[in-house]
Amino acid sequence: xxxxxxxxxxxxxxxxxxxxxxCRSLDFQATTMFWYRQFPKQSLMLMATSNEGSKATYxxxxxxxxxxxxxxxxxxxxxxxxxxHPEDSSFYICSAIGARYEQYFGPGxxxxxx
Amino acid sequence: xxxxxxxxxxxxxxxxDNSIINCAYSNSASDYFIWYKQxxxxxxxxxxxxxxxxDKRQGQRVTVLLNKTVKHLSLQIAATQPGDxxxxxxxxxxxxxxxxxxxFGKGTHLIIQP
Numbered sequence: 466x467x468x469x470x471x472x473x474x475x476x477x478x479x480x481x482x483x484x485x486x487x488c489r490s491l492d493f494q495a496t497t498m499f500w501y502r503q504f505p506k507q508s509l510m511l512m513a514t515s516n517e518g519s520k521a522t523y524x525x526x527x528x529x530x531x532x533x534x535x536x537x538x539x540x541x542x543x544x545x546x547x548x549x550h551p552e553d554s555s556f557y558i559c560s561a562i563g564a565r566y567e568q569y570f571g572p573g574x575x576x577x578x579x
Numbered sequence: 580x581x582x583x584x585x586x587x588x589x590x591x592x593x594x595x596d597n598s599i600i601n602c603a604y605s606n607s608a609s610d611y612f613i614w615y616k617q618x619x620x621x622x623x624x625x626x627x628x629x630x631x632x633x634d635k636r637q638g639q640r641v642t643v644l645l646n647k648t649v650k651h652l653s654l655q656i657a658a659t660q661p662g663d664x665x666x667x668x669x670x671x672x673x674x675x676x677x678x679x680x681x682x683f684g685k686g687t688h689l690i691i692q693p
Contacts, residue, residue: 469622497678506587508668509623511680524680558622562678570615570622 468492469561471571478549478578485545486574488559494539495561499568500532503556515542549578587666591690598659602652602669602684609671613681614643614654616665623668626654630674656689664691 468491478484488498496517501509513534514522521534533545542561546553554577560568592598604612610631615623629636629643629652636643642655652669666688670681 471622499680501680501683508683508685509681511682514678514680556620560681566674566678567625568681570624572622573620575620 467563467567467569469559469569469571471557471559471574473574474572475575476577478576480550480578481548483545483547484549484576485543486557486559486576488542488544488561488571490540490561490569493561493563495542495563496539497562498536498542499560499562500534500542500544501558501560503558503573505556509558512544546576549576551578554578587686587688589688589690591692592659593692594661595658598656598663598689600654600656600667600687600689602654602687604650604652604669604671604682604684606671606673606682607650608673609682611672611674612643612645612652613670614641614652615668615670615683616663617668617686618665626667659689659691661691661693664689 470489472487498515500512502512503509511524512527515534515536517536517539523529536542556573558573560570613628614626616626617623627638627641627643629645634645640657644653666686668686669684672679672681
């Protein structure tokens with residue numbers, strides 16, 4: 466149990482385009498999900514907290530208009546990187562909160578902006 | 580271990596030996612700590628956790644030690660195996676904020692030599 470999936474697992478897009486990444490909790494409901502970003506050989510950095518039915522909460526320094534988060538159901542949160550640029554190339558990882566506040570991580574999405 | 584600049588510290592041990600990975604944290608209000616294992620191109624995988632009312636917790640082949648006085652956490656892996664090769668991260672949060680995101684440490688790359 467407690468499986469979190471992400472789609473796509475990798476994506477290449479051109480500079481200036483937008484990309485949507487999905488995070489799904491497959492066998493449990495998650496009112497709260499998180500989005501992290503990880504650059505090569507670095508740690509995970511929390512970007513935002515995604516709350517079902519309400520606006521996301523962004524960490525300091527993360528542009529909310531650039532990284533759009535939608536958590537329309539208890540099993541799905543989406544992250545849209547708008548007007549992507551090469552510096553947005555990164556590994557994006559989501560996690561979902563279980564019933565006892567434990568975090569289950571997805572497998573990550575590799576974004577490459579050319 | 581803590582990283583310097585953008586490079587993850589590396590710990591190389593012989594297969595079968597024990598390894599100790601260290602982590603320093605800075606938030607004295609953190610009272611819940613977790614160790615994660617991350618293989619290349621994958622999301623973090625939960626290893627073991629510990630709350631601040633404990634100073635030691637054991638799992639299968641792993642032990643976590645917590646020293647709150649000096650804000651230090653360590654992960655001991657006994658009888659290392661090739662499959663233990665990965666990057667290991669500590670993470671922390673204030674458990675009073677049950678649905679809060681995690682703050683990750685900088686990671687250590689563990690290499691198991693045959």
